[in-house]
Amino acid sequence: MKNFLQLILLLTFFSCSSTTKQTLATYTVAKDTDDLSFQDTFLGVTDDNIFYDSLNFNWGASIIKGDDNKYHCFYAQMPRKFGFLCWLTDGVVAHAIADSPAGPYTFKEVVLESRGYGNWDAYSVHNPRIKKYNGKYYLYYISTNTGDKKLSTTQFIEARTKWMENENRALVRINQRIGVAVSDNLNGPWERLDKPIVTPAGPIANITCNPAVTERPDGGYLMFVRGDKPNKKELIRSQAIALADKPEGPWVIQKEAAVGDLNAEDPCVWYDKSRERYYAIYHAFGYLGMITSIDGLSWHKAKNYKVSELNYKTKEGKTIKVHRMERPFVFLEDGKPTVFTVSIKTKEQDSYTLFIPLKEDNQTLN
Known part of the structure; x- marks a missing residue:
């Protein structure tokens, strides 16, 4: 078929849980639709696009538009002290709330805190993603605990301030899991599930963290899940795919890794309806990269893979170099990418959230 690539993928999503139905889906794409040049959509930022807090580090913004026509940002906050x-x-x-998806944002309230020893989310509530499905809001997050070991004040300070070679820090790290809180209203109240919704399996080991969720075009939901690559002495981060029939789960991790040969993390994911494919953007400790998939299970580097080096541009054209650029998130309005958020960390151990306005991509599909 001249100038056309016919992709016919018949796939059965095998589940290791009897509560998640097996789905037979057929995906047909008339030609190679992977022409998104995401980096070319970036506009320059102004001070209104920078969200900074003098008392807290903020990290990992996730945006949703409310019924009040305001833009609501849910993000992680950590005390600078x-x-x-x-x-x-x-x-x-x-x-936080804004009149525009790119800001400026104004802090409103803390919505989730850790619940203390004896709960699965005993310490820290972090890296949220906000979604609305079937009239309800789902706030995905990560948290951790220390199992049966109750830390002393000294041990807790070590877990808070030391690196992973410290046994108390390592204990808190390895108990990271993903949970969800549900509400009928963006202003709460939020009802949490009593247990984590995703545990390590298949191509990831030790932990589950940094969820990114999207609705599948054929029904059900897809989640990127970060864990450790199994059977490795050194730390190698790996990304798995989990599927569910409902937003709260049960979530079933699939056998093949989405990103298993690269030390990368923090993916965001969305389905591009016009191109009939998924896209995901992650940070790879030095740049942001984009991967793509037709079926949500088999992923590869996008044609325009490199999204950004560790810098961004102001509206005046000045290039700002940064030490770390992580937690990418793409906000869609009316199905179109409108704002790209990233968490910035400087060499001076400072941080802020950046909301990059996007122009409409050069869509070439008919």
């Missing part, structure tokens, strides 16, 4: 490493022990999820 404890240092940046306290994200693993002292994080909360906060809520």
